[in-house]
Each structure stands twice: as structure tokens, then as C-alpha cells.
Amino acid sequence: MKNSQLLIAFAFLLISCSQNFTNTHKMYKGAPAKNESIGFVKLGEAFMLTRANWFAEKLSLNEDSIYKDLENISDSIIYSELSKQWSLSAVPANKRESFSRETLKMDKTIFIKTRLPEQGIEVANENGVVPNYLFIIHEYTVGTDFEAESFYDYTKANLEMTQSKKVKNLSIIATWTLWDNKKQIPLKSGIASSQTPIKNDSIDMNLFIKATKTVIEQCLKKLYLSLS
Amino acid sequence: MSKKIIFIAFLALNCYAASPTVWKDGEFLLWNYGNAYVAPADFCFALRYVNERIGNPNCYNAGDWERDTTVALYAKWLNANLNKNLKPEDLRPRNQHVIEKMRSLKDKNLLYSTIRNDSVWFLLFDEATIDPAKILVFPIKEDSTKTVRKIASKWFGGSPQRRLSDEERARKAREPDAYYAAQPKHDFWFGLATGWSRAKIPLTPNSWYKRTLDSRVKNYQSARDSASASIWNYLEDSSPIHSVYIGGALYNFIGLELELRRSEHKVKIDEENEIYNGLERWNFSRYELMLALEFMVAFIPHKSIEIKPYASASIVYSFLLEDMSLLSACDYDCQYRFKPEIYYRGVAFTLGLRTAFFENYAINLRTGIINRGTNKQEAIGRSTIDGFVSAGLEYHIRWID
Numbered sequence: 001m002k003n004s005q006l007l008i009a010f011a012f013l014l015i016s017c018s019q020n021f022t023n024t025h026k027m028y029k030g031a032p033a034k035n036e037s038i039g040f041v042k043l044g045e046a047f048m049l050t051r052a053n054w055f056a057e058k059l060s061l062n063e064d065s066i067y068k069d070l071e072n073i074s075d076s077i078i079y080s081e082l083s084k085q086w087s088l089s090a091v092p093a094n095k096r097e098s099f100s101r102e103t104l105k106m107d108k109t110i111f112i113k114t115r116l117p118e119q120g121i122e123v124a125n126e127n128g129v130v131p132n133y134l135f136i137i138h139e140y141t142v143g144t145d146f147e148a149e150s151f152y153d154y155t156k157a158n159l160e161m162t163q164s165k166k167v168k169n170l171s172i173i174a175t176w177t178l179w180d181n182k183k184q185i186p187l188k189s190g191i192a193s194s195q196t197p198i199k200n201d202s203i204d205m206n207l208f209i210k211a212t213k214t215v216i217e218q219c220l221k222k223l224y225l226s227l228s
Numbered sequence: 229m230s231k232k233i234i235f236i237a238f239l240a241l242n243c244y245a246a247s248p249t250v251w252k253d254g255e256f257l258l259w260n261y262g263n264a265y266v267a268p269a270d271f272c273f274a275l276r277y278v279n280e281r282i283g284n285p286n287c288y289n290a291g292d293w294e295r296d297t298t299v300a301l302y303a304k305w306l307n308a309n310l311n312k313n314l315k316p317e318d319l320r321p322r323n324q325h326v327i328e329k330m331r332s333l334k335d336k337n338l339l340y341s342t343i344r345n346d347s348v349w350f351l352l353f354d355e356a357t358i359d360p361a362k363i364l365v366f367p368i369k370e371d372s373t374k375t376v377r378k379i380a381s382k383w384f385g386g387s388p389q390r391r392l393s394d395e396e397r398a399r400k401a402r403e404p405d406a407y408y409a410a411q412p413k414h415d416f417w418f419g420l421a422t423g424w425s426r427a428k429i430p431l432t433p434n435s436w437y438k439r440t441l442d443s444r445v446k447n448y449q450s451a452r453d454s455a456s457a458s459i460w461n462y463l464e465d466s467s468p469i470h471s472v473y474i475g476g477a478l479y480n481f482i483g484l485e486l487e488l489r490r491s492e493h494k495v496k497i498d499e500e501n502e503i504y505n506g507l508e509r510w511n512f513s514r515y516e517l518m519l520a521l522e523f524m525v526a527f528i529p530h531k532s533i534e535i536k537p538y539a540s541a542s543i544v545y546s547f548l549l550e551d552m553s554l555l556s557a558c559d560y561d562c563q564y565r566f567k568p569e570i571y572y573r574g575v576a577f578t579l580g581l582r583t584a585f586f587e588n589y590a591i592n593l594r595t596g597i598i599n600r601g602t603n604k605q606e607a608i609g610r611s612t613i614d615g616f617v618s619a620g621l622e623y624h625i626r627w628i629d
Contacts (some may be wrong), residue, residue, distance in 0.1 A: 025318075026313055026314060026318065027311070027313070027314075100322060100323065100324075102322065116321070116322070118298075118301060118323060119302050119305035119321065119322050119323065120299060120300075120301030120302060120303075120304040120308075121303060122304040182303055182308070183305075183308050183309050184308070184309075185309065
């Protein structure tokens with residue numbers, strides 16, 4: 001049984017791998033080294049939750065604070081996941097306010113909205129130290145049964161889809177950028193998504209944590225993907 | 229030595245095909261990040277040294293750019309990111325304020341310079357694009373006078389243009405593009421033309437005309453075949469023609485033209501007949517009023533030249549006015565004097581080529597054949613045919629609706 005679950009997860013992994021929605025800068029020389037100082041910009045307004053009531057009910061959280069709760073949980077899971085890779089520090093979410101909005105092209109029909117720091121400004125972490133790189137998540141969407149294409153591919157957006165009442169997957173989509181904080185250039189950007197199967201229309205916190213870990217795993221996978 | 233070669237390759241790499249517009253008496257803003265490498269006076273001197281026609285250039289430090297905090301951040305960013313692997317579009321500013329400032333440069337040349345490691349970079353910006361228009365790199369060790377002269381000759385060595393006033397710039401911005409130029413225009417014109425007309429049409433056999441042309445006025449009653457006689461049995465056919473005309477055309481395709489044409493013809497009297505001895509002059513002036521329906525095609529090989537071949541068919545009304553003076557009192561009201569009809573009616577076919585220069589002025593070359601006559605039995609000139617060539621000068625008024 002566990003094997004079959006793994007198989008499904010692997011199949012989804014393959015599907016999401018087949019579409020390599022990334023944009024790489026000419027100056028990108030590969031993912032930062034293990035001990036590199038990286039600032040993770042906290043989610044803040046990048047966090048988006050659909051079906052809040054459904055999540056509140058299933059996860060037994062207060063409807064009024066579900067946004068803040070899940071945002072904080074996501075922040076801490078992402079932080080701990082990224083800490084495994086680099087020497088990580090957190091950048092407060094309110095720094096996002098000084099970032100400028102821009103559109104970044106991934107593919108012919110795929111565009112993402114980004115929030116990137118200004119040219120010439122180095123962003124400090126919460127301790128006032130300037131990390132060499134920033135890991136910025138522009139949009140982090142949590143919900144059920146949706147595809148990254150219908151969010152970011154304008155040819156597939158606004159298509160009508162049949163909505164089944166039975167929930168199959170917990171979906172998370174993240175658009176992210178690895179930012180060179182010293183030179184202020186977007187080194188690599190991408191779209192990552194995870195689909196975690198839901199059994200019997202019930203989820204618990206473990207499933208949510210697992211889904212979050214999977215989407216970050218996807219981000220890192222794309223980041224480490226060899227430059228071809 | 230090898231370093232030098234690398235730098236030469238570097239220069240070649242960074243040199244793009246189109247060179248920037250050089251303005252006479254232009255303004256040059258020197259925008260330095262870090263220590264200034266070139267003094268404004270030196271730069272102006274170099275400009276005048278390499279380009280004698282450049283006039284009186286005005287060079288000064290771009291203090292406004294250096295003091296602006298947001299713009300200064302971009303200058304700092306450029307300094308950190310300049311790299312020979314990057315293209316101009318990789319170096320464009322992101323901040324809206326910087327972009328707006330670039331757009332407001334008008335015809336000023338903005339020259340950014342910064343020293344990085346052991347080389348000095350020069351980036352040229354203009355209002356047309358927010359990317360750097362030109363990039364040059366020199367080793368810092370090189371004599372700065374030499375460097376500046378190289379920049380001046382590479383970017384500003386071309387023939388300078390007059391700077392435009394704000395109104396002229398606005399007009400230029402509204403100037404029609406290629407699509408507008410291709411749009412068919414309506415046209416009104418008036419013109420004057422001169423040419424030659426004669427009865428014999430080129431490439432036709434002489435025998436067709438011989439009898440008509442050889443005939444002389446002796447006796448109206450004795451004129452042979454008078455019922456179908458051509459006017460050319462009585463008058464000299466070959467004559468200069470002069471005309472004035474007005475016309476109009478829609479969509480460079482269909483038009484109408486009204487023309488008044490005048491020619492003078494001597495009466496072909498029989499010199500041997502004594503009865504004409506008392507004549508001083510006996511001429512007819514022919515006036516022809518022609519209304520033509522024209523079809524044309526326009527070709528525009530150059531923006532100030534338009535070539536328009538056309539073909540037209542006209543309705544013609546022809547009038548002959550007699551001009552006779554006598555040496556002595558003779559009676560010509562007898563059988564020796566002939567009287568043409570009050571008017572003749574007919575058609576003309578014309579082929580023409582109209583070449584217009586600078587929209588309004590045109591040369592019109594045309595050739596055609598006219599036949600006019602009358603239905604009256606036994607009248608003079610039942611069918612009179614002649615051909616003509618003419619050249620005209622026209623003034624055109626054009627518009628698009």
C-alpha cells in the first residue's frame with residue numbers, strides 16, 4: 001500500500017519534472033555552495049490559501065486565524081527544508097514592500113509575476129547581515145486539485161474545468177527566484193508544484209507538511225538541474 | 229601584447245552596427261560613477277578634434293543624474309554588473325523612475341562612465357531605448373586623451389544633423405509611417421501642357437492619309453467625297469497644341485479630368501488658284517473641350533517620388549473659329565469659302581505617365597488619339613482623326629479621408 005502511494009507520488013514528480021518552467025540568467029553558474037549565506041524572504045503576502053473554511057475544518061484550526069497559522073507553519077517548514085542546503089537566515093516579510101513588481105517570462109506562453117529588490121540595493125536579513133543570495137517566493141498558492149499551467153500559462157488560463165466534489169489532491173504551487181543579493185540579478189526563477197493525494201476526503205497536518213516539503217523539494221530540484 | 233589583442237577583440241565585440249545620431253551643437257552629459265575619468269572640457273575638445281563639422285558641442289557633468297538617489301543606485305548596479313558577456317538588454321534599468329529619466333533625455337547624449345578593476349567602461353544612452361545604445365571598454369592604463377578621441381571618432385564621427393526644436397520633434401513624432409504612406413490618397417490637380425498634334429498616327433501606312441493630306445481647297449463644291457470628308461482635307465493637320473486642365477482622383481485609382489485644348493491650323497489653299505491672291509491670312513483656331521474618365525495605378529519607388537501610369541477615355545467637343553484677313557476687297561462668300569460645323573463631337577483615348585515629386589509637383593507625359601465628327605450628311609468633317617503627344621506640369625493637392 002505504501003509502495004503504491006510512493007509510486008503515485010513518483011508519477012506526479014515525473015509529470016511536474018517534464019515541464020521545466022524555469023528562467024536562467026546568463027550569469028548563473030549553478031546553485032550556491034553548501035555553506036553559502038542565503039536569506040529566505042518570508043512568505044508574507046505571497047501566501048495564498050484557497051478553500052480556507054475547508055482547510056480550517058479538516059485541520060481543526062480557527063477560521064479567523066487560518067491564514068496566519070498556515071503561513072507561519074509553511075514559513076517554518078520551508079525554512080527548515082532550505083536550512084538543510086545552505087547557511088540560511090530569514091528576511092522579514094515586510095521587506096517585500098520595497099521590492100518592485102515585474103513580469104518574468106518562463107516560456108512562450110508562461111509568465112510569472114515577481115517581486116524583486118531594486119537594482120543597487122542589498123537586502124539585509126533580520127539580524128542586519130547581508131546574505132550573498134536571497135531565496136524569494138513570489139506566489140505560494142495552497143488549495144486542492146489545481147494545476148500550475150492554469151495559473152501561469154495564459155493559453156490555459158480561464159478554461160472551464162469540471163469540478164468534482166470529491167477532493168483528490170492537496171495542491172501547492174510556488175513561483176520562486178534565486179536572487180544574487182550582491183549584484184542584484186535574478187539568477188534562476190521557476191514554477192514548482194506538488195500534488196499530494198488525499199484519501200477519504202480527510203487531511204491532517206502531516207499531509208500538509210508533506211505537501212510543503214514536496215514543493216520545496218521541487219524548487220531545489222529545478223535549482224540544481226544542470227544548465228543545458 | 230596579448231592583453232592588447234584581447235582588448236581589441238573586446239572593442240570589436242562591443243561595437244554595434246548602427247551608430248548614434250550625431251547632432252550639430254549637441255549636448256553631452258557625462259555621468260560618472262566613482263572618480264571621473266574624463267573632464268567635460270576634454271571631451272568637447274576631443275569631439276571638435278575628430279569631427280570638424282560637429283559645431284559647438286556643449287559638455288557638462290550630469291549632476292542631476294549623479295545626485296538622484298534612485299538613479300545613483302542604478303549607476304552603482306551597472307558598475308557591479310558590467311561584463312563583456314552581457315548584452316545591452318541585460319543592463320537595462322528596472323526602476324520606473326530611471327526609465328522615465330532616460331525617456332526625457334530628448335536629443336541629449338548621456339555618457340555613463342565607470343572604472344572597474346583595470347578597465348574603464350563607457351555606455352551611451354539615448355531616449356529611443358532604455359538599454360545602453362553603445363558600450364566601449366578601454367584599459368585604464370591607456371592615455372585618457374587617446375581614449376576620449378577613440379570614443380569621439382567611433383560614436384560621433386559621422387556627419388552631424390541639425391537639432392530639432394520642440395515643435396519639430398513633435399511633428400517628427402507624428403510623421404506618417406510606412407503604412408500611412410502606402411494608404412491610397414485622394415488627389416486634386418491643375419496643370420498646363422504643350423505638345424504636338426497631327427493626322428498621321430505613327431506606324432500606320434501613309435496611304436491612309438495621302439488623299440486627305442494632299443487635297444487642297446479649290447472649290448467647296450468640287451471637294452471629293454465631301455460627305456465623309458475629314459477636316460484635314462481643308463486644314464493643315466500638323467500643329468502645336470496647348471492645354472489647361474483640372475482633375476481629381478479617388479484612392480489613386482479612378483479620376484475625372486476636364487481639359488481645354490487649343491491649336492491653330494492654316495487652310496490648305498491651292499496657291500495656283502488666282503482667286504486666293506487677295507488673301508492675307510486664313511486660319512482656323514481649334515478649341516477642344518475634353519472630359520476624361522481616368523484609371524490609374526500608383527507606384528512609390530521612393531518616398532518623395534510617385535509614378536502613376538494611367539489610361540483614359542474622353543468625350544470631346546471641338547470648335548473651329550475662323551480667322552481671315554484680306555489684302556483687298558474680294559468676295560469670298562461664294563463657293564470658294566467653306567464653312568465648318570458649329571461643333572463636332574467625338575471621343576479620345578489617352579495613355580499617360582504622371583510622375584509626382586515631393587507630393588505636390590508632377591510631370592505628365594501623355595499620348596492619344598482623337599476622333600470627332602458630326603452625324604449631318606454632306607457636312608465637312610464627318611470624321612476627323614488625329615494623334616497627339618504632350619507634356620504637362622501639374623500641381624497636386626492630396627489628402628486622406
